[in-house]
Amino acid sequence: MTASPLLSVANLRIAFPTRHGLAEAVRGVSFEVGREKLGIVGESGSGKSLTGRAVLGLVPAPGVVTADRMAFEGDDLLTASERRMREIRGRRISMVMQDPKFSLNPVMTVGRQIAEAYRVHSKAGRTEARRRALEMLEAVRIRDPERVFGLYPHEVSGGMGQRIMIAMMLIPDPDLLIADEPTSALDVTVQMQVLAIMDELCSSRGMGLVFISHDLNLVASFCDRILIMYAGRVVETCRAADLHSATHPYTRGLLGSLPRLDDPRPELPVLDRDPAWLEESRG
Amino acid sequence: MITVRDLRVVFGVGASAIEAVRSISFSVAEGESYGLVGESGSGKSTVLRAVCGLNPDWTGTVEVDGVAQGRHRDRAFYKRCQMVFQDPYGSLHPRHTVDGILAEPVAIHRLGDADRRIDRVLREVGLGPQFRFRFPHQLSGGQRQRVAIARALILEPRVLLLDEPTSALDVSVQAEILNLLRRLRADHGLTYVLVSHNLAVVSYMCDRLAVMNRGRVVEEMGVDELKRGAAREDYTLQLLRASQGYDRQAAESFRDYA
Numbered sequence: 001m002t003a004s005p006l007l008s009v010a011n012l013r014i015a016f017p018t019r020h021g022l023a024e025a026v027r028g029v030s031f032e033v034g035r036e037k038l039g040i041v042g043e044s045g046s047g048k049s050l051t052g053r054a055v056l057g058l059v060p061a062p063g064v065v066t067a068d069r070m071a072f073e074g075d076d077l078l079t080a081s082e083r084r085m086r087e088i089r090g091r092r093i094s095m096v097m098q099d100p101k102f103s104l105n106p107v108m109t110v111g112r113q114i115a116e117a118y119r120v121h122s123k124a125g126r127t128e129a130r131r132r133a134l135e136m137l138e139a140v141r142i143r144d145p146e147r148v149f150g151l152y153p154h155e156v157s158g159g160m161g162q163r164i165m166i167a168m169m170l171i172p173d174p175d176l177l178i179a180d181e182p183t184s185a186l187d188v189t190v191q192m193q194v195l196a197i198m199d200e201l202c203s204s205r206g207m208g209l210v211f212i213s214h215d216l217n218l219v220a221s222f223c224d225r226i227l228i229m230y231a232g233r234v235v236e237t238c239r240a241a242d243l244h245s246a247t248h249p250y251t252r253g254l255l256g257s258l259p260r261l262d263d264p265r266p267e268l269p270v271l272d273r274d275p276a277w278l279e280e281s282r283g
Numbered sequence: 284m285i286t287v288r289d290l291r292v293v294f295g296v297g298a299s300a301i302e303a304v305r306s307i308s309f310s311v312a313e314g315e316s317y318g319l320v321g322e323s324g325s326g327k328s329t330v331l332r333a334v335c336g337l338n339p340d341w342t343g344t345v346e347v348d349g350v351a352q353g354r355h356r357d358r359a360f361y362k363r364c365q366m367v368f369q370d371p372y373g374s375l376h377p378r379h380t381v382d383g384i385l386a387e388p389v390a391i392h393r394l395g396d397a398d399r400r401i402d403r404v405l406r407e408v409g410l411g412p413q414f415r416f417r418f419p420h421q422l423s424g425g426q427r428q429r430v431a432i433a434r435a436l437i438l439e440p441r442v443l444l445l446d447e448p449t450s451a452l453d454v455s456v457q458a459e460i461l462n463l464l465r466r467l468r469a470d471h472g473l474t475y476v477l478v479s480h481n482l483a484v485v486s487y488m489c490d491r492l493a494v495m496n497r498g499r500v501v502e503e504m505g506v507d508e509l510k511r512g513a514a515r516e517d518y519t520l521q522l523l524r525a526s527q528g529y530d531r532q533a534a535e536s537f538r539d540y541a
Contacts (some may be wrong), residue, residue: 043453044424158323187322187480188525192534199531214453221528257458259487261526262510267462268487271455 005032006176006208007055007093010069014050014232017062025063026050027232033176037202037209039223039240041216043254047232048212052178055210056095057085072176091121094169098181100161104153111137111149114168121172136167140197159190163197170201176208184213195222216243216254228254231278250277284442284474285311285334290343292329303329304341305498313441316468316475318485318492318506320522325495327478328446334476335366335444348441362392365435369447371427375419381405381430382415388438400437408433409463425456429463436467443468445477449484461487482526486510494519496540 014026026047031038042048054065055077070077072093080088089095097103105113114136115129124132130149137145140163153161162182169177179198183191199222202209213219219226220243228236228251236248246252253271292304304326311317319327332338334345336356345352347364368374375384382401389397402412408429419427428448435443448464449457465488468475479485485492486509494501494516502516514520518540524533 043455189322189521189537192525192529193537195529196531196534199529216454217528221530254454257455259458259461259483261483261486261512261523263483263487267465268458270459270462 005034007033007072007210008069009051009055010067012051012054012065012067012070014047014054014059015064015066017064022064025232026054029229029232029234031227031234031237033208033210035206035208036225037199037211037223039219039226040210040212040229041214041219041226042229043214045231046229048229049180051229052095052180052210052212055178056089056093058095087121090117090169090174091172092174093176093178094172094174095178095180096162096165096169096182099185100153100156100158100165103165104161106153109150109152110156110164111151114164114171117168118171132171133167136171137164139170139201140164140167141193142167159186159194162186162190162194166194166198166201173205174207176210177202178210178212180212181214182211183218184215191218217258220244233278235277248277249274284313284315284348285317285476286344286346287330287334288344290330290333290341290345292326292333292338292341294340302498304333306343307493307495307498307500309493309500309503311474311476313474314472315491316477316489318489319476319478319495320480320482320485320492321495322480322522324497326498327495330495331366331444331446331476331478335364336360337366358392361440362438363440364442364444365438365440366444366446367428367431367435367448370451371424371431372419372451374431375427377419380416380418381410381422384419384430385434385437388434392438394438404433404437407436407467409459423456424452425459428452428456428460432460432463432467439471440473442474442476445475447479448477450479450481457484464488482509482523494522501540 010030012026012029013024015022015024029051040048040051050059053059057077059065067078072088075088104110111133114133118124118129118132134145134149137148142148142160142163156164183194186194198209201207211219211223220240223240226238226240226243227234230250236246236251238246256269257271259268288308290304290307294301294303307330319330321327329338333341339354347360385401385404386397389400394400401415405412405415410426410429449460452460461484467473477485477488486506489506491505492509493503496518501518502514504514512523514523521537
């Protein structure tokens with residue numbers, strides 16, 4: 001991690017009003033991201049996706065976001081105007097969502113969508129944008145970029161759709177990419193290929209990556225550092241290489257409940273959720 | 284228990300016809316647990332749907348419990364052979380209570396004594412009687428999958444066909460459901476056919492498995508061989524390597540197998 005982090009978040013809280021008062025989905029999350037690959041791992045409902053969305057100001061209404069600090073390089077993301085946020089989104093921080101089927105515009109060719117992402121942030125002309133979009137498609141290892149440029153989203157496979165999403169998110173050359181389960185809808189081999197592309201782009205551009213996933217082993221093998229979230233709070237932070245010596249009982253429980261290929265165990269240990277994990281003692 | 288010979292399934296006609304399953308044969312002994320593994324589009328779920336009669340357009344031979352099956356399955360077939368689906372959110376009727384969901388198969392098969400059967404099956408899948416009058420939206424994903432398993436189990440079938448039963452669940456809940464399925468199989472001597480893309484789940488649940496790619500069986504192997512990584516085909520080796528976590532060099536060497 002570099003001396004000055006790209007993104008710094010302190011005591012982030014996200015609450016939704018319900019009939020029984022405010023329900024806090026994220027409860028005091030703090031972390032920093034430098035030019036590294038940070039993994040955020042948790043089960044459904046742990047608040048990992050909301051945390052990623054909050055950084056871009058994309059928490060759906062009526063969610064209420066508060067934090068002591070949420071800063072990206074020079075910008076305070078909490079007080080930035082909507083206009084300023086639009087400049088940051090895509091250009092400096094961009095986000096890849098889980099399912100390309102729902103994130104791409106179905107009535108626009110993928111090439112035009114990628115070119116549009118470039119033109120919004122660069123004032124480049126049509127020809128220049130097209131050339132850059134084709135280059136980007138090549139960078140995410142699409143074999144016949146000219147052909148794929150003219151295809152509609154329903155004409156491409158899931159793996160190709162996700163690569164197109166990544167191309168679109170990377171074309172404005174952001175400093176930080178937030179990837180929310182970017183590969184969980186993909187087959188394992190395609191998943192590895194997409195990760196290899198992101199890995200290479202991170203190292204060649206010096207980009208920071210926040211990788212949100214439910215897959216512990218995948219994150220451990222892909223990222224540099226891991227935050228483990230449970231019920232809206234970070235229960236443990238560790239270096240990815242040290243995940244298997246993690247100490248928090250929740251992390252240990254999650255690791256234990258995964259079946260392994262060489263599993264001799266007659267029964268998988270079941271996670272015994274301790275109410276104490278919900279309390280605000282750790283951070 | 285189950286014998287499948289030269290099964291073919293084609294979707295569409297003419298030039299747009301797609302051969303989803305191209306001549307597959309396998310057999311599963313009574314009490315055995317058999318896995319079908321493959322990536323999306325490999326035809327693994329289609330095989331399962333053809334076996335249980337959800338997909339009428341197939342050719343070849345499907346025998347269950349010594350009886351050759353035609354396109355139409357009779358009630359006796361479904362008494363013997365039940366299916367559990369992937370998505371516990373989509374496979375339960377949202378406006379029926381758990382009680383209603385479980386009473387329906389009992390009524391269809393005229394088994395009688397629904398009250399006692401429902402009570403017993405709920406206990407068996409680890410849900411107490413307090414869940415009996417709830418609606419699916421009042422249950423978690425894991426609880427719903429337990430109800431789906433209970434619905435299959437209430438007919439006391441001999442065979443359970445499981446289509447990705449845990450892939451929509453969190454890993455900690457997956458462990459609970461896998462334990463439950465293993466216990467039920469041991470208690471009732473059930474025969475399983477499990478479809479999954481997850482090699483670790485299959486190695487945990489099955490005795491033998493077939494690896495499928497593009498509608499064909501690439502290779503059939505015992506779980507011991509899988510655990511040792513002793514695959515004969517390159518495709519299986521690649522699949523094994525991909526499921527061990529991220530490795531940049533490995534990822535760059537992957538290729539498509541036609």
